[in-house]
Amino acid sequence: MNKILILFAHPAFKRSTINAALRDGIEGEDGITIHDLYGAYPDFFIDVDYEQRLCEAHDIIIFQHPFYWYSTPAILKEWLDLVLEHGWAYGSQGNALAGKYTLQAITAGGDGASYRTGGTNGHTIGELISPYRATASLCGMHWLPPFVVLGVHRGLPGVIVNGHVERYRQAIIALRDGRVNYQEAARHEYLNSNLKAIIREP
Numbered sequence: 001m002n003k004i005l006i007l008f009a010h011p012a013f014k015r016s017t018i019n020a021a022l023r024d025g026i027e028g029e030d031g032i033t034i035h036d037l038y039g040a041y042p043d044f045f046i047d048v049d050y051e052q053r054l055c056e057a058h059d060i061i062i063f064q065h066p067f068y069w070y071s072t073p074a075i076l077k078e079w080l081d082l083v084l085e086h087g088w089a090y091g092s093q094g095n096a097l098a099g100k101y102t103l104q105a106i107t108a109g110g111d112g113a114s115y116r117t118g119g120t121n122g123h124t125i126g127e128l129i130s131p132y133r134a135t136a137s138l139c140g141m142h143w144l145p146p147f148v149v150l151g152v153h154r155g156l157p158g159v160i161v162n163g164h165v166e167r168y169r170q171a172i173i174a175l176r177d178g179r180v181n182y183q184e185a186a187r188h189e190y191l192n193s194n195l196k197a198i199i200r201e202p
């Protein structure tokens with residue numbers, strides 16, 4: 001069983017709809033640690049030793065957040081800047097994260113058509129999150145495509161939200177239980193483009 005760490009970043013969690021729903025769907029599951037960064041560090045004073053021990057104790061690290069200005073809420077950048085130290089995360093002696101898997105779980109206001117070359121956002125989600133991919137690579141981690149929920153601005157109907165919650169839950173449980181075909185997953189734009197193609201049934 002893989003141990004999963006979810007680094008959850010939402011600066012206005014009380015007003016969250018979709019991230020709160022996605023998080024509720026996996027809360028309390030065995031082997032899954034949900035670490036709320038804004039809850040733990042409202043003043044941004046990140047406990048680097050604690051975060052590093054937490055990462056060491058898990059096999060898969062997931063950054064879950066709303067898309068803010070084509071990127072992450074600010075605390076995730078602070079987390080990367082402080083926690084991924086030379087000699088721990090990278091450099092000739094820095095291999096604490098090597099071999100672990102990582103991905104982002106992103107919710108975004110824009111829809112699928114807008115995240116295309118020539119669309120209103122001009123770039124794909126994959127292009128916009130390339131710093132995370134490069135960071136994972138530098139740290140010797142295996143990067144997986146993001147789990148993505150798009151079109152949130154339109155106000156998603158409950159039935160659609162429930163579908164995303166269920167698919168997020170399926171994906172996280174399958175990652176935990178070692179039922180994700182990583183090679184197949186790497187061929188898809190999003191982890192949830194076609195979950196059936198990448199997850200083996202229990």
Ligand SMILES: Cc1cc2nc3c(=O)[nH]c(=O)nc-3n(C[C@H](O)[C@H](O)[C@H](O)COP(=O)(O)O)c2cc1C
Binds near residue numbers: 019068152153
């Ligand atoms: C400060 C801020 C910046 C945002 N930037 C983007 C963006 O760059 N692209 C996008 O598609 N949506 C953007 N949004 C919309 C959020 O991604 C959307 O409200 C969020 O995913 C909804 O999730 P929640 O219900 O958990 O809050 C932004 C929202 C805020 C408040």
